[in-house]
Amino acid sequence: MYGRWLLRMLQWAVWLVLRLLLACRYRVRLVGLDEVLRKPGPYLILPNHPAYADPPNLIAHLWPAFRMRPVLLDSIFRHPLLAPFRWIFRGISIPDFQRPTPADRERIEAAKAEIIASLQRGESVILWPSGRLSRDGREWIGGARLAAEVLAAVPQVTVVLVRTRGLWGSMFSWANGQPRLFAAILKAFLLWLANLFVLAPRRKVTVTLEAFLPEERPEPVRERLNPWLQAWYNADVEREEPTFVPYHFLFGPRTHTFPAPVSSPSFDWDAIRPPTRVLVAQVVEEKLKRPLTEAENQPQTTFLELGIDSLDVAEITLKVERITGHSSGGLPGTLGELWAIAEGLQEQPPPPPAPPPWFTPIVDDTRLSILGETIAEAFLHQAFQRRREVIVADDRAGVLTYERLLVGASALSARFRLLPEQRVGLLLPASVGCDLAILGLYLAGKVPVLLNWTTGPAALGHAVRLTGLRQVVTSRLFLERVSVEIPGIEWLYLEDIRASISRYELWARLLAVRLLPQWYHRRLHMSLPPQSLDPEQTAVILFTSGSEKAPKAVPLTHRNILSDQRACLEALQLHRRHSALGFLPMFHSFGFTITGLLPLFVAVRIVHHPDPTDATALVRKIATYRPSIIATTPTFLSFLLDRAKPGDLESLQLIIVGAEKCPLHLFDRVRHLAPNAQLLEGYGVTECSPVVSVNRPGRVRPGTIGEPLPGISVRIVDPETHELLPPQHRGLLLVAGPIVFPGYLGDDTASPFLYQDGKRWYNTGDLAEQTDDGFLIFHGRLKRFLKVGGEMISLPALEEPFSKRFPPTPDGPRAAVEGIETPEGRRIVLFTTEPLTLQEANAILQEEGFRGLYRLDEVRRLDKLPVLGTGKTDYKVLRRCLEAEIPQTARISL
Template identity: 25%
Template sequence: MPARPEPTGPRPVFGRVPDDPAALAHVPDVPLDGLLRRAAAAVPDRTALHTPEGQVTYAALDAAVDGGAAVLARAAGGRGAVVGVVSSLTASFAIAYYGAVRAGLVVAIINPFLREDALAHALTSASVSVLVAPPEVAARVERIRDRLPGPVAVLPPGEVTRPGPAPGGPAPDPGAVVCLQFTSGTTGDPKTVRLTHRNLVVNAAQIAAVHRLDSTSVTLNHLPLFHPMHLNSAVWAGATQVPVPDPDPAAAIEAANRHRASHFYSLPVRLAHLAADPRLPGLRLRTVGTVFSGGSALLPAPARKLADHFGIPVVQGYGLAETSPLTHCQRPSRPVPGSVGAVVPGTECRVVDIDTRAPLPAGRPGEVQVRGPQVMHGYLGSADPAVDADGWFSTGDVGYEDAAGNLFLTDRLKDVFKYENWVVSPTEIEQVLIGHPAVRDCAVVDHPDPYRGAVAHAFVVLAADTEGAARPAPADIAAHVARRLPYYQHLKYIDAVDDIPRSPNGKILRRVLRDRIGGSAQPPSPAPSLGGPQ
């Protein structure tokens, strides 16, 4: 893939979308790979991707996708087959992703960190017949072949980067399913989400609007995998993407400065570690205008610390696999601490009572529902409708809106539990726990109790300087929580652990922690009773 040199002089601005619902009326109704065709025609010499392997322009990327489409069409054997693409932070992911679409195939996004059981589940549930995978994932496939319902041809990423003409065929219906993505699986086996061309194209424009992306933007992705959200929105805008596979935050900041990045994308867990990094005082972001966080909740304290240090907004967004994914985002010009912001253009949100399903006024917590053109076509293998009769999708998240429409999330519906008749939010307890100087990371789950229904059980990772003799007693940490929360949110059990199990995007795997409670050979460490009705 030879990269042409960038022309000198001012570039034409392409891809800019106003943050206005009316702007979506002008989004073209094109297939997903049409985003790349459009950018290659408008800004052919603009660098599309700058990876450790080199850089490639939009024109060169579009030509490479033609060749990748031909390879995948031959391997899959027919239009409509499912091609799995491992979402590594490489140019080959973008080529295989758009190449599968251009070949008239359905693309399934495969997490590179899946172990054998989860990988078998993903390949089986999506009926993957061809998988584009690096050697380490290909080796896992070989170990599970006898558990797969049919043959899976595994192609190395280099196989899909060969030049060649794109296969012919009719243009797809923009309303047809083109992409399969998987839910996080934090409470059970992941579900397979069916997304259409239109879902993904519209959401790319929505993201470009609220993130202020256009062809002058340079986006640095300090993420463990290549998420289609970042790929599609940058391609919509004709922006340059700089994936940084190195998990070290200092390396990511150096790369942002070297490439003159305008946008810095990361995960809450990485940003929290950056805020606590002793090297932070010596780090500066010279060209980045906004740091964007998503995937799970970013606590206000590290967000505030990083915003104050770098002198730029650190904002949070919200979405789900079922919504392509983005539905909400704080606006960089007016961030609202603790919230995930207001809806993206063309999207509606409401909060309903968990039991009665009646809409609730501002300030009242309940289940969050959304409605918009990015909501999925449904779950694979499920006859249940994706939305209710009025088009509302129930997210399973609990939160409330303020009077201005900013959404504040408090928990997953499956994570909250009842102590007697009180609803307990694990997230609220975690936000207090992380404020203790000895706690570096934490998670709270429900611990079954025969008298109260369930009580709070905390797992904490202690800061390094509290090891050995300086390690605090569980009573000290429990007392810190008890002084700040009502009795029904007090900790009844505390376990010190080496790490908190999380998904690749930083979400706490509470089911793993609940399994530890149920299968532990030793009883957990009880925290003392600290007031309130017993």
């Protein structure tokens, strides 16, 4: 009782201060309050939302009459400046959807339950039904659902509609463009101060209220309630004209010209491909549960007009992102903006500027070398040698020195050391957090198992069973984003682990690194278990993309990885003044060995970006951090060049591409947009740690995958007889050397090795030839998969869900998937005897957990699928059918 009385006194005190402060700038006139109070409570108060300034003004003038609980956006009121007001007035937090995640649904459901419970207890609640600021002087409710769902649960409440006029045009409204709330608050305070508070010109505001009993309003379904609300809010004027009030009673302008109302971002809608429009329409129609009309399926159509609220838009956007692999900077407002997201064209806000320490000059340019024979040793030697030097950065963590990296990794290792299993899974994007986690696992003596979240649940489940995983390190935020589920796995969230690390522990570790580096180095080294000091022990387990029915587990030893890194250093002639942009995820073998660990071992700065498909953000990050090296695939490089403007890529000196054949036209585009860079094509496979060959700086031969790395042997043999072939002959590529892995995990895989001339050779399964002077020319793969954007798309994996649903009959198979690479991109087609649409077929794949690049481009219905004499599908016929559609000129260039 005493606590409740104290809170009430605090509420009155804060209300009084708020009322006095706002009275210095706003002259508010209430209309209809007495009539409203004649009707019984509790009251659900539903105002329009012209500006950020209307909630505090409404609370200041209505709270004494209603004592209502406000529903407040969590993203705004968790700020330290405003959080106390939420607590004092018992605000109900509700999430916004700038970055939609599945957790938002749970949070909004919890907020709705709290609103309903408050009304059922007889308390009044104020809720802004539109959920967003007015953009053009009108109130749009559209498909917002919250008000209708609350009223459906508590129909007995009295609804009080509130219409505020006079705030449209203030610095807290969209009348001059998107307002920046906290900057506007600071500006308003300084203006009040300059006006000596009491002399500030007043803005005249009219607040009109009207109450409606249950029988006086539409039934609580959004299709009827929302148009009624919208009509009432806009009843007096179709669009409110902005009002300007001088900022100072003596100085400054007396008039102001407002810009035209904001409109949707401008895109070249003709550049949106028809398949993208079809995909977006299918996803939207699935949510609407009806087809879009021709008039609706237009770029300017808003989701409000379609009756789709922000929560539904969040789900639609997330689904489109998962299917296409592109990400958004926030929620789209129109179909056209969703097209742009699906096409990867949405305008993103610029990245924050690179922190000044990133550009700290390099004081020495010693020859790059890897110290130590295992991963933990290589990191510790370099980190203690260069403790105070900047080494890694990303947008969330900022810039970290080796010192901070050591502190974080050692703190994590103390937690990882307690895990019972030797193998621990890791599921994180390229980031400082991923670097810290993997270094922490190595310092704890664990073997990371790197999981590919894009391969679908079946492949992930196979990976977990094959390696015996029980725990997987991830981030809660990232897991919500990718929506991965692995039954039987214990998730270890970095957020929770970090929360368990006290500031005292971090300071103690920092002081040890800074004041007693030699002692602390010895201590960390001595704490490593014997297997972490043996170069022949397994260092990591990666996975192939599953060219057969399940991905193969590839264990790489410390010697494999460090040998490949040392060979790359020699071949690429890197130096310490280089810096790199790393965006390939760790589950990608190149992302693990080269853009993940190698920079940390040789003190080459690297900035991370978590989304390798976000070409616009990557270009901006290059322009901001000015790295000199990037490593990517030709497909993603093409995306970068599409988004780049002259000058964006001028810092680049080396662009390394691999994982798929590099088109010759990319060399010309690089010369134009990255004039200081050399484009180096290379070749690698996971089983070879992964780099086998690469073109050298100053020795580039377009159309080849370069020369083998130093210390690596290759040979070309006949695919059937395995006899050695002379130069200029196409055959099977074999690789030998310290980079070659020891063999696959599991007993159900055939040996990939051949033994010739006293050496063990790895059979890559790829076709190549070698020139007289040692350059390798890649000619394609024998296995049935496509490489798209560096990702190996398994055609059998895409086919399996259809084979299960439509098993063969005595008449033959009923479904088969084949694909080819064309000048315009990949073309993956489902051939089937069943009446399936493309939407239905891709829905089947999505139900199986496939996303991103794992989708069909076309469905073709045949009366009968071609078969071999054995009764199996004749894929050569299907492939020829697709290849015949490529123009002859394009086929020659392939």
